[in-house]
Amino acid sequence: MSNTLLPMIPVKTWVDQSVExxxxxxxxxxxxxxxxxxxxxEFLSETLQVINPWIFIAVVAIIAFFVTGKRIGLAAxxxxxxxxxxxxxxxxxxxDTFSLVITASLISVIIGVPFGIWMAKSNIVQAIxxxxxxxxxxxxxxxxxxxxxxxxxxxxxPGVFASVIFAVPPTVRFTNLGIRQVSTELIEAADAFGTTxxxxxxxxxxxxxxxTIMAGINQTxxxxxxxxxxxxxxxxxxxxxxxxxxxxxxxVGLGFVAGVSIVILAIVIDRFTQSLNxxxxx
Amino acid sequence: xxxxxxxxxxxxxxxxxxxxxxxxDQGLKKEEILKKTGNTVGVNRASFEVExxxxxxxxxxxxxxxxTLVRLINRLIEPTEGSVYINEENLAAMDSKNLxxxxxxxxxxxxxxxxxxxxxxxxxxxEFGLEVQGIDKTERSKKxxxxxxxxxxxxxxxxxxxxxxxxxxxxxxxxxxxxxxPEVLLMDEAFSALDPLxxxxxxxxxxxxxxxxxxxxxxxxxDLDEALRIGDRIALMKDGSIVQIGTPEDIxxxxxxxxxxxxxxxxDRSKVLTAQHIMKRPxxxxxEKHGPRVALERMREEGLSSIxxxxxxxxxxxxxTADDASQAIEENVxxxxxxxxxxxxxxxxxxPMNDIFDMIHNSPVPIAVVEDGKLRGIIVRGAVIGxxxxxxxxxxx
Ligand SMILES: Nc1ncnc2c1ncn2[C@@H]1O[C@H](COP(=O)(O)OP(=O)(O)OP(=O)(O)O)[C@@H](O)[C@H]1O
Ligand SMILES: [Mg+2]
Numbered sequence: 165m166s167n168t169l170l171p172m173i174p175v176k177t178w179v180d181q182s183v184e185x186x187x188x189x190x191x192x193x194x195x196x197x198x199x200x201x202x203x204x205x206e207f208l209s210e211t212l213q214v215i216n217p218w219i220f221i222a223v224v225a226i227i228a229f230f231v232t233g234k235r236i237g238l239a240a241x242x243x244x245x246x247x248x249x250x251x252x253x254x255x256x257x258x259x260d261t262f263s264l265v266i267t268a269s270l271i272s273v274i275i276g277v278p279f280g281i282w283m284a285k286s287n288i289v290q291a292i293x294x295x296x297x298x299x300x301x302x303x304x305x306x307x308x309x310x311x312x313x314x315x316x317x318x319x320x321x322p323g324v325f326a327s328v329i330f331a332v333p334p335t336v337r338f339t340n341l342g343i344r345q346v347s348t349e350l351i352e353a354a355d356a357f358g359t360t361x362x363x364x365x366x367x368x369x370x371x372x373x374x375x376t377i378m379a380g381i382n383q384t385x386x387x388x389x390x391x392x393x394x395x396x397x398x399x400x401x402x403x404x405x406x407x408x409x410x411x412x413x414x415x416v417g418l419g420f421v422a423g424v425s426i427v428i429l430a431i432v433i434d435r436f437t438q439s440l441n442x443x444x445x446x
Numbered sequence: 447x448x449x450x451x452x453x454x455x456x457x458x459x460x461x462x463x464x465x466x467x468x469x470x471d472q473g474l475k476k477e478e479i480l481k482k483t484g485n486t487v488g489v490n491r492a493s494f495e496v497e498x499x500x501x502x503x504x505x506x507x508x509x510x511x512x513x514t515l516v517r518l519i520n521r522l523i524e525p526t527e528g529s530v531y532i533n534e535e536n537l538a539a540m541d542s543k544n545l546x547x548x549x550x551x552x553x554x555x556x557x558x559x560x561x562x563x564x565x566x567x568x569x570x571x572x573e574f575g576l577e578v579q580g581i582d583k584t585e586r587s588k589k590x591x592x593x594x595x596x597x598x599x600x601x602x603x604x605x606x607x608x609x610x611x612x613x614x615x616x617x618x619x620x621x622x623x624x625x626x627x628p629e630v631l632l633m634d635e636a637f638s639a640l641d642p643l644x645x646x647x648x649x650x651x652x653x654x655x656x657x658x659x660x661x662x663x664x665x666x667x668x669d670l671d672e673a674l675r676i677g678d679r680i681a682l683m684k685d686g687s688i689v690q691i692g693t694p695e696d697i698x699x700x701x702x703x704x705x706x707x708x709x710x711x712x713x714d715r716s717k718v719l720t721a722q723h724i725m726k727r728p729x730x731x732x733x734e735k736h737g738p739r740v741a742l743e744r745m746r747e748e749g750l751s752s753i754x755x756x757x758x759x760x761x762x763x764x765x766x767t768a769d770d771a772s773q774a775i776e777e778n779v780x781x782x783x784x785x786x787x788x789x790x791x792x793x794x795x796x797x798p799m800n801d802i803f804d805m806i807h808n809s810p811v812p813i814a815v816v817e818d819g820k821l822r823g824i825i826v827r828g829a830v831i832g833x834x835x836x837x838x839x840x841x842x843x
Contacts (some may be wrong), residue, residue, distance in 0.1 A: 352522050353561040357575040357626075358550035367577070371565045 209263040245428035261402030268327035268388040280339020323395030331387035338380025342373025378441040448495035455528035460485030488514035490686035506683030553630035554623035562607040569603035593625040613644040725823030738774035764788040
């Protein structure tokens with residue numbers, strides 16, 4: 165366009181070239197990640213498929229009963245909800261989605277917690293990471309699909325990759341927050357007894373921050389779940405894929421069933437992680 | 447040899463401590479320095495020594511730098527200048543590994559708001575210091591339990607701090623500090639968060655423990671009564687500087703300056719000074735070992751006309767006068783049992799000086815200060831009159 169003062173800055177080209185460069189140069193990193201992750205997710209999903217759905221539902225209900233402090237609510241909801249999904253013949257998709265969410269959350273936690281700790285220990289790191297985390301969260305989730313495909317092709321793995329980028333910030337933030345919130349008196353107590361940095365971290369800071377970190381992980385899991393529909397646009401299996409199919413075929417019924425299934429899964433996971441947290445704190 | 451020796455210790459908070467220190471040395475006040483440089487004076491060139499077994503109290507108003515000073519001593523706060531010697535090791539110049547060693551082995555801290563770990567049981571809290579040292583499980587739980595017994599919490603080991611009252615929580619804090627068997631206890635307003643009755647109880651308990659354990663205690667408080675009750679010596683702080691160091695009596699009777707005097711003003715000395723403040727160490731003979739001869743010899747040596755008699759564990763038996771002793775020698779009596787006078791004028795540690803004054807007026811012998819039947823000290827007439835004279839001067843002013 166010539167209606168601006170400056171010629172157009174070729175940002176697109178630069179980004180294209182950078183991504184291409186990264187893809188080529190780090191192929192030796194991406195390939196093993198892709199292969200291993202693929203194997204892991206497949207293994208997880210297949211293992212879950214092998215379990216008889218009724219047994220699975222029963223186990224979930226029993227655990228739900230105990231983590232909620234022997235209340236019937238979540239257990240009952242899990243039974244009805246999961247039965248509905250089974251009844252609608254969405255069980256296989258449910259297990260795929262579940263595997264995707266678990267994998268993405270697990271990776272997010274494994275990456276997020278250490279970064280959170282690092283951020284809490286250094287103001288410089290905090291100053292650098294905060295805008296990056298803001299950026300990661302404000303960027304529309306769709307955008308992550310593009311580098312994900314560039315690095316990992318099509319399938320579950322790029323879905324996980326995009327989910328992790330989208331879902332990891334709360335874990336990092338809350339870990340940082342939780343550790344920084346520990347009262348100075350407790351830190352002084354730890355120091356006064358001659359703890360090393362590691363001892364202080366594991367004996368005082370992490371236990372004190374546990375509740376906050378768990379709240380962050382809960383958000384991370386929910387964000388990962390919210391990515392399943394988007395991730396299926398690049399070939400991730402599961403409930404999300406049914407939604408996309410419904411969209412393409414204008415199949416309202418299928419869309420509704422798949423959508424409701426995702427909501428049920430979301431509610432169960434959310435309540436589960438929340439009650440894990442409150443129960444431990446008391 | 448002092449256990450703690452603090453020399454010229456300063457802490458200035460802010461961006462430019464050395465400039466502030468210079469101004470401070472030129473005689474500028476804390477407020478002026480804050481206005482001029484934006485730096486806050488925490489502690490200004492403090493120097494003092496604390497002997498083994500002593501309870502050294504640091505007293506001052508809010509913001510006078512007490513907490514900062516105590517944290518400089520275990521280096522939770524880095525000093526701007528000066529040195530801190532613990533058993534002749536200079537803490538201020540130590541690397542982090544040695545600093546950890548000293549913190550683990552030589553001193554423990556008790557905090558104003560307890561600073562217990564809420565997710566750990568009472569026992570696990572008490573074990574903390576030992577755990578950090580890497581002492582194995584059975585050993586540390588044994589030591590922690592002993593320490594909890596000491597503070598009377600032996601049966602609460604599996605509770606969580608949140609389930610305990612404030613007084614009990616601070617006992618856990620104390621047990622945790624004692625479990626390492628440190629030489630030095632640092633207590634920053636350790637009893638200030640407790641209500642007055644519990645507070646008094648804790649003070650007594652601390653004195654009790656101290657009698658058995660003979661730690662060196664650095665005790666911070668903003669409360670004069672507390673300072674007088676538990677301090678062997680008291681240091682008074684103002685705006686980061688120590689303005690007077692002395693025994694409780696010194697501080698009351700000879701306030702170093704207006705500031706100290708103001709602090710002391712509203713304290714009625716005859717009420718504050720109790721038997722324990724004016725008593726002195728008694729000369730005694732032991733009824734199980736000593737006869738009239740030894741008694742008479744001791745009296746002659748010390749220039750006394752009578753002497754108190756106790757048993758081996760200092761239980762008060764009575765007193766014997768020089769006349770009675772000489773007579774017993776003439777009659778060749780070997781045992782003091784029938785020689786002693788058992789009608790003894792006694793009071794206890796907390797008897798206020800007013801009452802003692804009345805008693806001592808018509809008593810032929812010094813008054814015995816007794817606790818649980820044990821002789822703790824004696825009070826001679828001169829001491830009472832001297833102390834009261836001091837108080838009258840201040841009332842007339
Ligand atoms: N971390 C800090 N940064 C800046 N100034 C500080 C800091 N800690 C303490 N100060 C200042 O140093 C001075 C002494 O504070 P300190 O906490 O030692 O007083 P204190 O005698 O313990 O008072 P209190 O009885 O209220 O506990 C105060 O003016 C305070 O504002
Ligand atoms: Mg303080």
